[in-house]
Amino acid sequence: MDYRVYMPAKNRNMDKQIQLRKQQALEYHSKGRPGKIEVVPTKEAKTQRDLSLAYSPGVAEPCKEIFNNKEDVYKYTAKGNLVGVISNGTAVLGLGDIGPEAGKPVMEGKGVLFKIFADIDVFDIEINEKDPEKFVQIVKSLEPTFGGINLEDIKAPECFYIEKALREQMNIPVMHDDQHGTAIISGAALLNALEIQKKKIEKARFVINGAGAAAMACVQIYVALGARYENFTMFDIDGVLHTGRTDLDEVKRKFAVQKSDINLEKAMKDADVFVGLSVRNVVTQEMVKSMAKNPVVFAMANPEPEISYDLATAARKDIIMATGRSDYPNMVNNVLGFPFIFRGALDVRASQINEAMKLAAVKALADLAKTPVPDIVNLAYNQKNMSFGPEYIIPKPLDPRLLATVSPAVAKAAIDSGVAKVKIDDWEAYTIELNKRLGLDNQIMRALGAKARRDPKRIVFAEADNVKVLKAASIVYDEGICYPILLGNEEKIRRIAEENTLDISDLPIIDPHHESTEEKRNLYAEVFFWKRQRKGFNYYESKKVMSDRNHYGCMMVEMGDADGMISGLTRDYAETIRPALQIIGTEEGVKRIAGMYLLLTKKGPLFLGDTTVNFNPTAEELADIAELVAKEVKTFNLTPRIAMLSYSNFGSNNSPEARLVAEATRILKERDRTLIVDGEMQASLPFNKEIMRDNYPFSELVNEDVNTLIFPNLSAGNVAYGLLKEVGGADAIGPILLGLKKPVHVLQLGSSVRSIINMANIAVIDAQLKCKLNTDDAVQRSQWWKGRKGKKDK
Ligand SMILES: NC(=O)C1=CN([C@@H]2O[C@H](COP(=O)(O)OP(=O)(O)OC[C@H]3O[C@@H](n4cnc5c(N)ncnc54)[C@H](OP(=O)(O)O)[C@@H]3O)[C@@H](O)[C@H]2O)C=CC1
Numbered sequence: 001m002d003y004r005v006y007m008p009a010k011n012r013n014m015d016k017q018i019q020l021r022k023q024q025a026l027e028y029h030s031k032g033r034p035g036k037i038e039v040v041p042t043k044e045a046k047t048q049r050d051l052s053l054a055y056s057p058g059v060a061e062p063c064k065e066i067f068n069n070k071e072d073v074y075k076y077t078a079k080g081n082l083v084g085v086i087s088n089g090t091a092v093l094g095l096g097d098i099g100p101e102a103g104k105p106v107m108e109g110k111g112v113l114f115k116i117f118a119d120i121d122v123f124d125i126e127i128n129e130k131d132p133e134k135f136v137q138i139v140k141s142l143e144p145t146f147g148g149i150n151l152e153d154i155k156a157p158e159c160f161y162i163e164k165a166l167r168e169q170m171n172i173p174v175m176h177d178d179q180h181g182t183a184i185i186s187g188a189a190l191l192n193a194l195e196i197q198k199k200k201i202e203k204a205r206f207v208i209n210g211a212g213a214a215a216m217a218c219v220q221i222y223v224a225l226g227a228r229y230e231n232f233t234m235f236d237i238d239g240v241l242h243t244g245r246t247d248l249d250e251v252k253r254k255f256a257v258q259k260s261d262i263n264l265e266k267a268m269k270d271a272d273v274f275v276g277l278s279v280r281n282v283v284t285q286e287m288v289k290s291m292a293k294n295p296v297v298f299a300m301a302n303p304e305p306e307i308s309y310d311l312a313t314a315a316r317k318d319i320i321m322a323t324g325r326s327d328y329p330n331m332v333n334n335v336l337g338f339p340f341i342f343r344g345a346l347d348v349r350a351s352q353i354n355e356a357m358k359l360a361a362v363k364a365l366a367d368l369a370k371t372p373v374p375d376i377v378n379l380a381y382n383q384k385n386m387s388f389g390p391e392y393i394i395p396k397p398l399d400p401r402l403l404a405t406v407s408p409a410v411a412k413a414a415i416d417s418g419v420a421k422v423k424i425d426d427w428e429a430y431t432i433e434l435n436k437r438l439g440l441d442n443q444i445m446r447a448l449g450a451k452a453r454r455d456p457k458r459i460v461f462a463e464a465d466n467v468k469v470l471k472a473a474s475i476v477y478d479e480g481i482c483y484p485i486l487l488g489n490e491e492k493i494r495r496i497a498e499e500n501t502l503d504i505s506d507l508p509i510i511d512p513h514h515e516s517t518e519e520k521r522n523l524y525a526e527v528f529f530w531k532r533q534r535k536g537f538n539y540y541e542s543k544k545v546m547s548d549r550n551h552y553g554c555m556m557v558e559m560g561d562a563d564g565m566i567s568g569l570t571r572d573y574a575e576t577i578r579p580a581l582q583i584i585g586t587e588e589g590v591k592r593i594a595g596m597y598l599l600l601t602k603k604g605p606l607f608l609g610d611t612t613v614n615f616n617p618t619a620e621e622l623a624d625i626a627e628l629v630a631k632e633v634k635t636f637n638l639t640p641r642i643a644m645l646s647y648s649n650f651g652s653n654n655s656p657e658a659r660l661v662a663e664a665t666r667i668l669k670e671r672d673r674t675l676i677v678d679g680e681m682q683a684s685l686p687f688n689k690e691i692m693r694d695n696y697p698f699s700e701l702v703n704e705d706v707n708t709l710i711f712p713n714l715s716a717g718n719v720a721y722g723l724l725k726e727v728g729g730a731d732a733i734g735p736i737l738l739g740l741k742k743p744v745h746v747l748q749l750g751s752s753v754r755s756i757i758n759m760a761n762i763a764v765i766d767a768q769l770k771c772k773l774n775t776d777d778a779v780q781r782s783q784w785w786k787g788r789k790g791k792k793d794k
């Protein structure tokens with residue numbers, strides 16, 4: 001195989017891929033603490049005093065206050081930000097009545113989405129009760145606990161009675177999300193799709209497949225948006241809803257048509273809109289072809305739609321197609337709504353989610369899709385320029401503007417329609433508060449993944465016979481992040497893959513010891529000898545060293561046979577980076593390398609340096625390290641705001657160590673006036689604005705949110721990152737090696753599969769910046785070396 005042109009076409013076996021996804025999903029849910037959520041205290045609860053406040057006797061005080069004034073429950077407890085996601089498991093996704101236990105992963109998942117998209121806390125409650133009246137009594141009794149109730153995956157028609165009864169009997173917002181969440185999102189998408197297709201909603205002919213919870217709410221909102229009852233033909237599992245049927249309940253009867261001999265195929269002919277909220281694969285390409293000009297098809301059954309995106313769009317060009325899935329354009333899924341709708345409702349303490357609030361959400365969503373898409377969204381979805389049109393009729397779930405757009409619209413509508421107990425006067429302040437809730441972390445990781453996927457590179461995994469590395473390599477290939485090249489003993493690697501059901505069939509394996517690599521090894525040895533002959537390596541040693549996979553891998557990168565390398569997991573970090581320094585060397589103008597960690601903390605992303613390379617830097621060297629880290633921070637599209645750390649604050653201690661950091665800060669400022677940097681200072685200072693303002697108002701960082709911490713020496717940096725990671729619970733990405741001409745990253749011992757994947761992302765992005773060398777260059781380079789060898793042999 002010629003690795004210079006290695007770019008495998010994805011030819012993975014579908015069955016194997018499905019098996020892999022199944023295994024990954026099960027592992028995701030079961031690894032570590034089983035499930036996806038935990039309860040975390042929001043107050044200090046460490047000392048005896050804390051405990052006496054949190055619990056007895058202190059806790060009696062808020063109890064008494066609430067007893068005197070029930071509304072104070074919002075003041076002294078978590079109720080106001082707590083939503084109950086409640087289900088009996090009778091209509092879980094498109095899986096049907098699988099019961100409350102089997103539905104729990106979905107409810108926990110919903111909890112996760114509420115939290116990450118809108119900072120709302122959730123208790124998921126699965127109730128073993130199918131009787132609607134009993135179910136209502138149970139949920140009703142939970143009112144003291146929750147600020148809102150999200151009913152989920154409860155089958156029709158029971159769900160209609162349950163929701164109606166609870167809305168009437170409870171004083172907090174209750175919403176059955178499969179009904180109204182779906183209706184709101186698909187309503188917004190429908191308005192935009194019809195606008196693009198130049199069709200009027202009043203005239204549009206609808207075919208609706210499914211007459212359950214979601215479908216019924218959707219048609220009702222479409223009617224509220226202007227659609228006409230008489231233009232709907234609806235189907236349930238027994239066929240078309242027609243007036244001759246005796247099994248139709250009150251809700252279904254509203255949509256019953258006169259004719260009884262219509263099947264889905266006939267109904268689709270000349271229809272303008274198809275909406276599927278039923279089960280997978282019930283619509284054919286022929287049916288789509290028979291629809292009117294410029295049709296709209298929303299096939300929203302989960303996880304498999306009524307017709308796949310690919311089949312429907314292949315059937316005709318003038319279609320606007322949407323599914324409930326995230327892996328195709330136009331994801332019409334209730335995740336776009338519930339976090340933001342509840343956020344708005346909770347923030348004004350609305351007693352219900354009424355029609356005005358729902359329609360406000362529809363309008364906010366529809367309008368947002370017409371505004372320019374921010375870079376972070378394009379980046380997150382690996383698109384260059386998403387804009388309003390057939391493939392972008394509705395905002396993307398990862399759009400960070402959703403929260404500050406939909407929630408205020410819902411909150412305003414609640415106030416205007418008289419169901420809000422709390423008023424918002426300063427909408428600008430409210431928007432700022434909403435944006436703060438989001439945090440940058442998730443956005444950064446998503447953007448990184450997408451940036452890598454835009455231009456995947458060839459990354460050598462030097463320790464491919466390690467099961468974690470092999471797993472990571474298989475996943476990054478599967479996700480289109482990079483083209484992994486596996487180094488190591490082929491037999492061993494294949495055995496590990498087999499044992500762990502990993503599909504590595506597309507991935508090349510190179511064994512630097514094997515005779516098949518002899519020609520390359522000799523070429524690499526030549527080059528290495530040429531580079532190191534006056535630095536202690538003779539020709540024999542150069543040949544020998546090329547059997548070492550770190551040397552071999554680095555040489556692949558140097559010679560253009562790969563774009564980057566991930567090595568480790570190793571005990572001896574210094575030993576592993578040596579080949580990179582010897583073979584690849586530092587970037588132009590860079591005197592030294594340094595190690596950086598990106599920590600995703602509760603206070604946002606923090607970049608820490610130097611955590612792995614330079615033991616006791618001089619002031620000049622510390623300034624070099626800070627510059628390297630600052631440069632890397634900019635590649636994350638962030639402005640570095642740097643605190644130079646010490647045990648002293650601005651000269652409070654006159655020791656040589658403290659003075660060294662002050663001097664490094666001075667050097668940095670001298671080199672670049674625009675750099676936002678200050679020090680020396682203690683680590684807590686930049687995060688404590690009050691102390692900063694009161695005592696050090698002169699500091700350049702007084703009003704800055706610091707994101708970069710430079711440590712005085714390796715001990716401090718390494719210890720700090722370790723503590724933040726293990727004790728502080730921060731997610732650590734690194735060590736990211738800075739200053740090399742080309743990307744080589746060395747993993748720390750014990751790195752998880754997740755951190756190896758993150759490092760692969762970083763290596764690809766690094767390679768995108770550094771490896772301008774294209775395939776032709778690489779071929780030329782290789783030939784040049786061969787030419788040199790030829791001359792020498794003569
Ligand atoms: N994209 C999204 O955001 C959402 C998607 N959904 C999806 O919509 C689907 C329905 O969910 P939900 O309304 O909560 O569930 P329900 O159980 O309440 O409704 C299912 C409906 O589909 C009908 N149905 C079943 N099989 C067929 C068939 N072969 N042909 C026609 N109709 C059929 C049922 O008929 P009958 O009434 O006779 O039993 C029922 O009316 C699921 O796949 C779910 O994943 C749901 C919510 C949100």
Ligand SMILES: CC(=O)C(=O)O
Nearest residue numbers: 092093094178302334
């Ligand atoms: C998305 C959702 O709620 C469902 O498919 O049931």
Ligand SMILES: [Mg+2]
Nearest residue numbers: 093152153178
């Ligand atoms: Mg659901």
